[in-house]
Amino acid sequence: MLTLSAIMAVAVSVTVPAAAHMAPSSRELPSIAYAASASDATQQVSSAAGAEAEASVPDQSFASSIDTEISAATRDALAVEKIVVEPPPAPVYAGPSGSFAGSYAGEFAGFLAMWPASAPVNDGFGYRGAGEFHGGIDLMTGSGATIVSASPGVVTQVTFGGGWGQFIKIDHGSGVSTLYSHLIQGSQMVSPGQTVAAGTPIGLSGSTGYVTVAHLHFETYVNGSRVDPMGLLP
Numbered sequence: 001m002l003t004l005s006a007i008m009a010v011a012v013s014v015t016v017p018a019a020a021h022m023a024p025s026s027r028e029l030p031s032i033a034y035a036a037s038a039s040d041a042t043q044q045v046s047s048a049a050g051a052e053a054e055a056s057v058p059d060q061s062f063a064s065s066i067d068t069e070i071s072a073a074t075r076d077a078l079a080v081e082k083i084v085v086e087p088p089p090a091p092v093y094a095g096p097s098g099s100f101a102g103s104y105a106g107e108f109a110g111f112l113a114m115w116p117a118s119a120p121v122n123d124g125f126g127y128r129g130a131g132e133f134h135g136g137i138d139l140m141t142g143s144g145a146t147i148v149s150a151s152p153g154v155v156t157q158v159t160f161g162g163g164w165g166q167f168i169k170i171d172h173g174s175g176v177s178t179l180y181s182h183l184i185q186g187s188q189m190v191s192p193g194q195t196v197a198a199g200t201p202i203g204l205s206g207s208t209g210y211v212t213v214a215h216l217h218f219e220t221y222v223n224g225s226r227v228d229p230m231g232l233l234p
């Protein structure tokens with residue numbers, strides 16, 4: 001922003017005197033024709049200045065960038081909208097949320113390379129109030145979020161049906177595997193037997209199976225038994 005302002009300041013201080021050097025006849029004729037409004041007059045000076053800058057600067061691309069800055073300055077709303085456009089944010093994977101500290105502290109603590117989605121944890125692993133056991137954690141991804149493999153491994157299962165809806169299971173070796181469920185039906189990007197890296201997209205979050213709202217139900221297994229994913233996540 002500071003640099004842009006500096007460029008614009010230079011452009012103005014250079015081009016305004018440059019326009020003043022033009023022949024009086026060529027300046028006055030358009031001035032009369034466009035005397036209707038101040039902005040027309042400004043536009044006229046701007047294009048004259050732009051033409052002048054183009055003529056005196058041999059580098060065409062440099063001249064056209066000056067043109068862009070001048071027209072941007074005369075159209076506030078549009079120019080501001082253009083400048084604030086940002087590239088999509090890089091994925092930031094959620095860290096543990098305080099209320100669901102991992103109950104697993106075995107030899108595979110921190111085994112997984114990354115979180116499977118960028119979303120807060122809404123429901124932890126273990127027994128819920130009514131005695132119902134929750135075998136994983138729920139990440140509030142909403143619908144359509146890209147779900148990634150939490151570690152390198154081999155896809156062992158891609159299945160649709162039952163409480164998990166569309167789900168995928170990945171074997172990471174050493175007896176550790178992960179399960180990703182409630183994906184959008186048919187959104188899987190991997191197939192059984194496929195090798196994946198940590199971060200490989202595997203499907204899209206959804207609400208298939210027994211769910212009330214779209215989220216990722218994520219489970220981790222050590223030697224076939226479900227353990228608290230919070231303990232295995234980095």
Ligand SMILES: [Zn+2]
Pocket residue numbers: 123134136137138216217218
């Ligand atoms: Zn769940």
